[in-house]
Amino acid sequence: MVNGRNVERRTILKAAGATAATLGLAATTGCGGDGGTSADGTVTIRYAWWGAEDRAERINKTIALFEKKYPKIKVKTDFQPYLDFWKKFNTQASGGNPPDVFQNAIGFLRKYDAKNVLLDLSEQVKAGNLRMDGFRAGLEKFGEIDGKLLGVPVGSNSMALVIDKPVFTRAGVKPEQGWTWDDFDAAMKKIRDKTGRAGDSGMYGVMYLYDPYLRQQGKAFFTEDGLGFTEADLTEWWTKAKKGVEEGVYADPKKVAQIKPKSAVSDGIAAGEFTWDNFTVRYTSEGKSEYGLAPIPTTDGKKTGQYLGSLMLSASKRTQHPKEVAQFIDFMVHDPEVAKIMGYDRGVPATQAQFDAYKPTDPVNKAIAAYEQSLVEAGVLEPITPHPEGADICEAAFLRISEEMALGKRSVDDAVKQFFTESKTALGS
Numbered sequence: 001m002v003n004g005r006n007v008e009r010r011t012i013l014k015a016a017g018a019t020a021a022t023l024g025l026a027a028t029t030g031c032g033g034d035g036g037t038s039a040d041g042t043v044t045i046r047y048a049w050w051g052a053e054d055r056a057e058r059i060n061k062t063i064a065l066f067e068k069k070y071p072k073i074k075v076k077t078d079f080q081p082y083l084d085f086w087k088k089f090n091t092q093a094s095g096g097n098p099p100d101v102f103q104n105a106i107g108f109l110r111k112y113d114a115k116n117v118l119l120d121l122s123e124q125v126k127a128g129n130l131r132m133d134g135f136r137a138g139l140e141k142f143g144e145i146d147g148k149l150l151g152v153p154v155g156s157n158s159m160a161l162v163i164d165k166p167v168f169t170r171a172g173v174k175p176e177q178g179w180t181w182d183d184f185d186a187a188m189k190k191i192r193d194k195t196g197r198a199g200d201s202g203m204y205g206v207m208y209l210y211d212p213y214l215r216q217q218g219k220a221f222f223t224e225d226g227l228g229f230t231e232a233d234l235t236e237w238w239t240k241a242k243k244g245v246e247e248g249v250y251a252d253p254k255k256v257a258q259i260k261p262k263s264a265v266s267d268g269i270a271a272g273e274f275t276w277d278n279f280t281v282r283y284t285s286e287g288k289s290e291y292g293l294a295p296i297p298t299t300d301g302k303k304t305g306q307y308l309g310s311l312m313l314s315a316s317k318r319t320q321h322p323k324e325v326a327q328f329i330d331f332m333v334h335d336p337e338v339a340k341i342m343g344y345d346r347g348v349p350a351t352q353a354q355f356d357a358y359k360p361t362d363p364v365n366k367a368i369a370a371y372e373q374s375l376v377e378a379g380v381l382e383p384i385t386p387h388p389e390g391a392d393i394c395e396a397a398f399l400r401i402s403e404e405m406a407l408g409k410r411s412v413d414d415a416v417k418q419f420f421t422e423s424k425t426a427l428g429s
Helices: 004-015 053-069 082-094 106-114 122-126 165-171 181-195 207-215 231-246 253-259 277-286 322-334 336-342 352-357 363-378 391-406 412-427
Strands: 043-050 073-080 101-104 159-164 272-276 291-294 312-315
Touching: 043 053, 043 082, 043 322, 053 073, 053 322, 053 336, 073 082, 073 322, 101 106, 101 322, 106 312, 106 391, 122 322, 159 165, 159 207, 159 277, 165 181, 165 291, 207 231, 207 391, 231 391, 231 412, 253 391, 272 277, 277 291, 277 363, 291 363, 312 322, 322 336, 322 352, 336 352, 391 412
Parallel strands: 043 073, 043 101
Antiparallel strands: 101 312, 159 272, 159 291
């Protein structure tokens, strides 16, 4: 899964300047699969993902393992920062030249399925080239859309509240599973009053927090064919966020914007921030404090509305090597050695075999694993609703418009109207 606010930071932080040339990677060339078979029967497939040099280095090591096990399959690689990846992918897909296998996310499945880009991997499962057993917490269903298998999870993450632990301790605030939004509001005020720091970095544009909040009330950000909430719902959410800034319990959006790409938490502006659990590593590398994970507040003390999100691997419908692509995906999600190399770079490993193979030794990754395990044990995880075609455009609009509102360029009412206008166009409703 991808959170817009954090995508922007990760892109700048980790991906700036990341080029194929830097690591001596082969650029993606040729037509969709370009035949890719040499005289001795060796097949070449193209693999593309978003990320930066550190992810590329890890992935290259896993590819070396794969090519050792499958010497007749060679893998050409290509990677870009997140936004650049999708620009390039759109161009490739429009020209009938997408990579054979590529990193994907839930917001793009229906979009590219509708464009006839994605391969249904179900046939490869039936043929025994791809195993869909052994996944954790129902993740094997994550890439299924309308009976088709369009993506296979490589890792999992879930929303959490990253906190500056010493600040929370000084304020006497101890978040626990089942705490309510009223508890959260009281905690934010306590942190402000006792430490002089904003309790949270601001919740204006965190779509993947607003979604669980809606799900706690029996709604959702997306249904299968549109938005699952009303203008009145969003007005309430953004009005509360604006009021929080005015009261000093949420950070000043202008200050948050000024310090980007650094986060408000690691910079000491705010004591907490809602984000994906596996992003916790960045706070430790950026900041000087001790950071931890706290659970999502609830409406009724029970239902969190949470689900495990995931990055996925998808395949091109145009690939001339579906068997080899399936074998590649199978290796990447099941092989224990891959987990030891990748760690939690793309989230907690999606399969139990890989989860068991990688045992983090550092406190941050241990906390991530413990947090996800606590969600499983608490029984709070639910299935995610497949996003409709156009969801990626809605997500980008939510991030942009909420930031405009936060910076005082739009009123709440104007921002809500603009978001629904753009979303209706994107969703064709």
